[in-house]
Each structure stands twice: as C-alpha cells, then as structure tokens.
Amino acid sequence: MSEATQSTLDGTRLNKTDLSQIKRGPNRATYDKQTALNIIDSSLMCHVGQTREGQVFVTPTCHWRDGDYLYWHGHSKARNVKGPIDAPEKVCINISQLDGLVMARSAFHHSVNYRSVTLFGVPEWIEDHEEKRRQFEIFLEKVSPGRWTQLRPVNDTEIKATGLVRIKIEEASVKFRAEPPIDDPEDKDWPVWAGVIPLEKSWGEAEQDPIQTSQFDLPTNPNAS
Secondary structure, three states, X not given: OOHXXXXXXXXXXXXXXXXXXXXXXXXXXXXXXXXXXXXXXXXXXXXXXXXXXXXXXXXXXXXXXXXXXXXXXXXXXXXXHHHHHHOOOOEEEEXXXXXXXXXXXXXXXXXXXXXXXXXXXXXXXXXXXXXXXXXHHHHHHHHOOOOHHHOOOOOHHHHHHEEEEEEEOOEEEXXXXXXXXXXXXXXXXXXXXXXXXXXXXXXXXXOOOOOOOXXXXXXXXXXXO
C-alpha cells in the first residue's frame, strides 16, 4: 500500500448502521477501519452471503483488497458474482480468523480467541479489460508475491470468462476476542488446567506437480496469520 493510500485510511471509522452495529457482545466490537483492513489483508478466504428468490446462499471464495475496495472473482455467470448484478442487492461478507482455544474451568465458559470482520454492500461489476487484468495480478501477488511475471500471460478468453466484482469497505464492523478464560469467581480454584491454546499457522513443504520432470524454484507463500 502506498503512503498516500495509507494516510487516507488511518484514523477513519467504518459506518455503524442498523446492519453493521454489533448488539451482542458490543464490548468486543470495534469500528476502526484500519483494524478491518488488517484482517482483510491477512486473510485469503471470505464467505459471501446473499439472498436469491427467498433462499439464502453462502459461498466461500478468495478475496483481495485494492485501496478502499474488497474484490472477489468467479465464473462470469457464477451466482456470487453475477447474481447481485442481475438483481442489485446488498451482500454480507464475513472474514474470520481463529487464533486459539480458550479452555475454562467450566464447559459453559469455554470459548475461542478470534478476529472477524463483517461487511455489507451492493457489488459493482468490473468490465474494463485492463482493469480486470490489473486486479488479477494484485490477487495473485497476494497469494504468491513475484509469481505473476513467471506465468504464462492470461489471455482474452480467460479474462472474459472471469467475473470480477467489488464492494466499498465502509459499512462494516469488527469483532474479536484476545484474552484468557473468564470463569465464575467461585470456580477459580477448581482443580483443572485453564488457559489459552494458541493456534499456530504455517505453510507446509511445497509439493511439486508429479507431471513435471524439471526442477524449479519454489513459489513464495504469504505468511499465515
């Protein structure tokens, strides 16, 4: 992110609306935009929720960010990219990360430490050929920095077959937990281990395609977080 972009985002707030306001556990909520951006940027997958003809659908997909917009892609006729365009409607997108198990002294007080951002917005359809190509490069550079220039260039058929949409990151909220167990005072001396088991995430050893006979440099993976 450029310094110019960073300066426009620091200190801003997400829009708290009837949809985005967290009503249960508001002490775990924040509407700080930079916190939301950090969660978005450090995650690779989101879940897109939408309603179509009275039926709710939730679709997992990869996402990326460019400035104040969250992007995702799919087949040009896929429900989670074309559906909200054919019948403009607001989607709900959740991105969450599990950080640890919270082991309490009672079953009732077991929990998890986590970070989560939920966004609302009506998707915009991106049609410009070169802009689509540029966004696909941004996405792949997030997945594996430096890989785009090593690959066979994308062609016009692939770009046309891929639908690209975005929503502005403005109507959203963040919810998180990052603390030890909260037990009832009378249970503090109950004779069982209590605490947090952190979840450590890392990429495993790369497995080369078995049809390849030549050896190549391993791809660069982003840091799991």
